[in-house]
Amino acid sequence: MVVTASPDAAGHWGDGTRCVHSGQADRVAGGPFLAGPVIAAPYHLAGPGEPPAQDFYGRGGNPTWRALEDAIGELDGGHCVLFPSGMAAISTLLRLLLRAGDTLVLPSDGYFVARQFVAADLAALGLTVREVPTAGPWPEGVFDGARLVLLETPSNPGLDVCDIAALAERAHEAGALVAVDNTTATPLGQLPLSLGADISVASDTKALAGHSDVLLGHVSVADSALAEELRAARTRAGSIPGPFEAWLAHRGLGTLDLRLARQAANAAALHEALSGHPAVTGLRWPGAAEDPAHEAAARQMRRFGGVLTFELPSVAAVDAFLAESRLVVAATSFGGLHSSLDRRAQWGDPVPEGLVRLSAGCEDTADLVGDVTGALAALA
Numbered sequence: 001m002v003v004t005a006s007p008d009a010a011g012h013w014g015d016g017t018r019c020v021h022s023g024q025a026d027r028v029a030g031g032p033f034l035a036g037p038v039i040a041a042p043y044h045l046a047g048p049g050e051p052p053a054q055d056f057y058g059r060g061g062n063p064t065w066r067a068l069e070d071a072i073g074e075l076d077g078g079h080c081v082l083f084p085s086g087m088a089a090i091s092t093l094l095r096l097l098l099r100a101g102d103t104l105v106l107p108s109d110g111y112f113v114a115r116q117f118v119a120a121d122l123a124a125l126g127l128t129v130r131e132v133p134t135a136g137p138w139p140e141g142v143f144d145g146a147r148l149v150l151l152e153t154p155s156n157p158g159l160d161v162c163d164i165a166a167l168a169e170r171a172h173e174a175g176a177l178v179a180v181d182n183t184t185a186t187p188l189g190q191l192p193l194s195l196g197a198d199i200s201v202a203s204d205t206k207a208l209a210g211h212s213d214v215l216l217g218h219v220s221v222a223d224s225a226l227a228e229e230l231r232a233a234r235t236r237a238g239s240i241p242g243p244f245e246a247w248l249a250h251r252g253l254g255t256l257d258l259r260l261a262r263q264a265a266n267a268a269a270l271h272e273a274l275s276g277h278p279a280v281t282g283l284r285w286p287g288a289a290e291d292p293a294h295e296a297a298a299r300q301m302r303r304f305g306g307v308l309t310f311e312l313p314s315v316a317a318v319d320a321f322l323a324e325s326r327l328v329v330a331a332t333s334f335g336g337l338h339s340s341l342d343r344r345a346q347w348g349d350p351v352p353e354g355l356v357r358l359s360a361g362c363e364d365t366a367d368l369v370g371d372v373t374g375a376l377a378a379l380a
């Protein structure tokens with residue numbers, strides 16, 4: 001093992017170091033490592049003749065957001081704008097960029113609520129929406145006339161993967177902007193901006209904050225002017241995160257590298273244990289060499305995360321599995337410390353009834369594998 005004790009030639013520290021240190025407070029004697037949340041609506045204004053203070057009203061910005069935006073922006077390699085949820089990030093982005101008559105390209109298998117938002121709330125603009133499965137094929141001309149292409153890779157819940165660099169090149173040739181929903185990967189798993197996308201958008205409710213106690217989202221962009229437009233749109237719309245939520249997420253971010261490492265190790269062990277199991281079909285994890293998405297994932301992803309998808313024979317089998325398992329809880333989120341499982345069809349997601357997304361948590365690998373295989377054995 002090679003251990004480097006200093007930043008690389010480009011000045012980058014390793015993932016763990018950046019997670020621990022990004023956006024932390026300056027070293028001030030008597031001050032905390034991570035400044036606490038600043039909870040205020042108005043701030044004191046500057047007096048006559050004094051330069052205006054950066055903060056004057058909480059809807060426009062505050063030091064707690066900026067600390068976390070600095071941290072996530074550093075990990076994403078761009079300018080980060082924080083939102084109160086992943087959907088607030090996506091909806092503000094789409095409302096800012098799309099105008100009546102525009103064409104939007106969306107994954108047909110992407111996050112269900114994003115597709116619902118487009119159909120229910122943006123349709124009135126008279127958008128042309130082209131839906132393409134993440135795994136493709138991405139037909140010739142699919143980006144023609146498009147204003148925005150929203151990719152999602154790995155897709156939730158199917159865990160298919162698309163080639164961000166290749167699709168971004170084609171979309172840019174057609175004059176479209178490219179956004180990637182990077183929720184499942186997190187910036188430690190994949191860097192859409194360095195792969196050629198214009199925009200990386202994510203729900204930080206999942207692995208990034210990681211403790212199942214906060215909703216948050218963000219948009220990161222390479223173009224600082226677009227970041228300013230997003231900030232202004234956030235201030236106008238008023239869809240803003242709470243400082244305490246931002247602080248909790250920043251606190252959680254410190255262990256992202258450690259958590260993802262354990263989650264990926266657990267997912268790899270679960271994949272091995274579930275492969276060929278008689279009750280399990282359609283097992284997917286992009287980290288597995290035999291997974292249909294592995295080759296594309298290995299080319300663009302830095303690590304594969306802890307989320308697996310598979311199908312159990314029936315709704316009753318899923319219920320029985322959950323009743324039997326002592327470690328896996330039913331929850332419609334993923335990426336947290338606790339292993340959890342979500343049967344997606346219960347929310348109207350158009351997938352098979354028994355399809356589940358299993359999020360491997362940070363439990364000990366042997367405990368989790370033993371618990372899951374035990375619960376599956378009880379189904380037989």
Ligand SMILES: *Cc1c(COP(=O)(O)O)cnc(C)c1O
Nearest residue numbers: 085086087111156183203205216
């Ligand atoms: C959860 C999720 C969202 C929405 O995020 P919220 O924080 O729940 O609003 C968007 N995209 C993907 C891929 C998600 O998994």
